Amino acid sequence: MQSKLAHTRKELPQGALAIFFSAPAVLIIAATILAPFCIAVFLSLHNWNLKRPGRERFIGLENYIDWLTDSDFWEPLRTTFTFAILAVALIVLLSLLISLLLNEKFPGRGILRALLLVPWAIPSVVNALLWKWLLNPQYGLVNAVFFELGIITEYQNVLGSMPSVMIWLVIAYSWIHIPLATLLLLSGLQTIPGDIYESAIVDGANIWQRFRFITLPLLRPMLSIVIIFEMIFALKVFDIIFVLTAGGPADATNVLGWTIYTETFRKLDFGAGSSIAMLLGAITLALAILFYVILEKGAER
């Protein structure tokens, strides 16, 4: 048996074996990510409007220059950042609080942890439809509750004006993203050894000092991951906008994801749509790197 294995190893060197086993994954990634990405780059460098067949031509960086000199790019970019900053702040804050709570021992903790997964398990479009019903200005539950509590005197169309539309979009979006962030932070909290806290208590550290000087620094690597992930997700937001506001009212929720959609699938201008998608991808990547560097430097200090 041993000699047979040795024979096999002789026939298939380590490198070849690695290529053999990773080939399916590489092929799938190439087909589903790399190829569409290359096609998108190609399209972004072309005048490629499906409504004008036969006029496709290479135009270099013209699409990019057009966008960068157009308010139709900068306004949605500003809206995207407003949304992303608010959403990430809310998600990180709430998920940190929930994870701290779930890290404590109390009866029913297991059930709460399981329940936490429910919003995460809901498809994002279904989540958006759920919020559409909750926020309906005629029969929505949110209006009914606020009205009964005396917070409002008449039903409100919160999706019909700023800033309420942005606030509720952020809440609806965060609802589905908080569980993942909480789970990640909870896993980070559980890696912190309990004896550090015990020593701190013996030294007379209060709860805030324990959080400030033990939890937060030791949670920083996981916190960095959560912030980077959530920022990437929030910058790409589309589905909740598609269902709840369609970019309105008056373009108040027109984020870059919505602009990409309208350019590509409404105007059928695949060149312009692909170039703005590339720009969004570059911005997201740059931000992710920036956050990583900043958080890493903080960790070193």
Added chain:
Amino acid sequence: MHRTRSLFLLLSVWILLVGGAAIAQDDGLKLTGWPYQVDVVTENLGRFTEQSGHGAQFLPFPSNEYHDKMVASFVAGTEFDVAYVRDSYLAEWASAGWILPITGLPGADELLADLPAGIIEQMSYDGEVYGLPYYSGVQTMAYNAAHLEAAGITAPPETWAEMLEQAQMIKDAGVVEYPILMQLRSGENYLLREWETLTAARGGRLFDDDFNPLFHLEGSAAWQALDWLTEGLDAGLIDPASLTDDDGTLLMAAGTTSYMTTTDYTLKAMNDPEQSNAAGSIKNALIPGANDVRSGSWGYVRLYSITNGAEDMDSAWQLVQFLGGRDATGEYYVAKRWALEFGLGFSQQGLYQDQDVRESISGWIDPDLLSEQGEYAISRPYRFVPFFSDWEIGSWGPLQAAILGDADKGEVLKDLAEEWNELKEDWGY
């Protein structure tokens, strides 16, 4: 071991045979559209198969994703032979070569001769007709007669100014909070269509016959229409949900709205007790007028078109004729069924003479008023230029801002006119 191997061999042969048969099976013609009454469509296709001998199946996409899914399908090389087409993107699909003209096909002239010129115009692009009608009709006004009665109002409004007065009375009487619902949401079926209705009812149009903008001219009917919307929203008479709601007919059916403009066939559902709290109270009236204009409206059409993916043009054309024209017995079988069972509008002149159809319609809509509404329908040839959708998409945000008072109306309309003119020049119109 030997038995296992034999079993494995048999299983492999079975999989190959079944798989091969599945691949080899010819499912016949493929029809796509949005999933309205899928069972009925499937039954209709069964009748088509019986009469023609061609197999046919219906493979719909969700209604609100239909446009995008079909674009993806066309770009990838569509598998469908025949597709539903909304007139709003007919020009887009025709200019891209994704749907094919029926002009000159055998029997086409005879079927087109039974359709009004306005409907043919709405099914045409660049001088060619691109299909036969699935259903069609006009925009009209629906109102809740019980609400008006409760507020002491005896007749629906004849002008837009009167509508605001009546709405104030309904609000003051505590009948509903927001009596008027307008369709002002971003999207193809909402804001622009409502603006066109309000403009037509003031005796105006958004563009002239040479596709020059008219809406930006100070005091134009289109400008007045936006002023009226602002006034109604500011006064709390137009429901703020108008800016976000995507199906006002549900609010009408819920009994929380007193007035809305709507497509004619929606009144059937609004007056169906199984679907509507307000059944029996919803009536149609002429869309109000202004500036000495009695009313204004526009027609719409949904059609069956042959796609560029049709492998057998003859059988695809047979299917289109069956669905949008006459069946093998010479009857408008499908259009009549839609009208009788579901209240969908039709354009075939022959069906207007059908006693069954006339009796069926009058149960939920006043056919005479509807017919009169049709007389006020304006043509909208500017919708059939291929760059219209580009301009329309860019107009939603600025128009909403102008209506809400977040932007200067004059500036917004001037900018929209400039954008239109740039597109027009770019496309060589």
